[in-house]
């Protein structure tokens with residue numbers, strides 16, 4: 001799979017560039033609790049240039065510079081977990097997803113602080129540094145940990161209601177500030193679920209494929225105009241999906 005090898009090498013190079021300014025890159029606020037660093041822009045330009053050179057006919061949408069959709073589409077977040085990155089908290093990654101005719105086909109994340117490269121290609125499994133990933137087998141809500149992503153794009157009350165329902169159902173919750181790595185944690189069985197009531201495609205395109213290829217399930221993020229406008233997202237394992245879908249209100253269809 002040519003694009004998998006290409007995206008893997010690119011994510012690692014981009015992540016090393018990002019890590020060269022970890023915790024020190026100039027930071028600007030795009031809005032309340034919505035940061036961008038100088039390195040977000042620099043890493044996105046680096047990734048765009050590499051893709052444009054290798055696959056000049058492919059479309060690309062990136063978090064910082066936008067773009068247009070297409071049949072062969074790259075969805076990139078140069079630094080997912082920007083608030084962590086800016087503060088010197090070692091929980092962030094480069095996310096590169098590739099969607100062909102609406103189908104997630106390649107997903108790669110690179111986590112520089114751990115030197116972890118997560119890779120998935122449709123039908124070929126999910127991997128971290130060459131070790132195969134599998135979702136948790138946990139079937140008990142009272143033993144489950146669910147990461148609940150948060151942003152200022154939705155009212156506070158929607159988030160507090162979500163975490164209230166998840167806690168009342170017996171789960172533990174966490175919020176670590178990178179949706180992409182939150183999905184990688186589900187794929188690797190480190191948590192039982194990831195839920196966010198609005199997330200953007202560049203944050204989750206790669207992670208959704210990781211979860212599916214690790215044997216997990218997700219809501220249909222790409223339904224409607226999810227690709228462009230973002231959507232709600234739930235990712236979990238087969239044993240918990242009905243219960244978590246009911247508790248979060250996010251249906252799982254695949």
Ligand code: IPD
Pocket residue numbers: 035063077079080081082083149150151176177178179180196198199200203
């Ligand atoms: C954000 C993170 C966060 C998620 C938000 C995203 P950014 O992306 O992934 O965990 O909850 O929805 O916007 O700003 O760090 O690239």
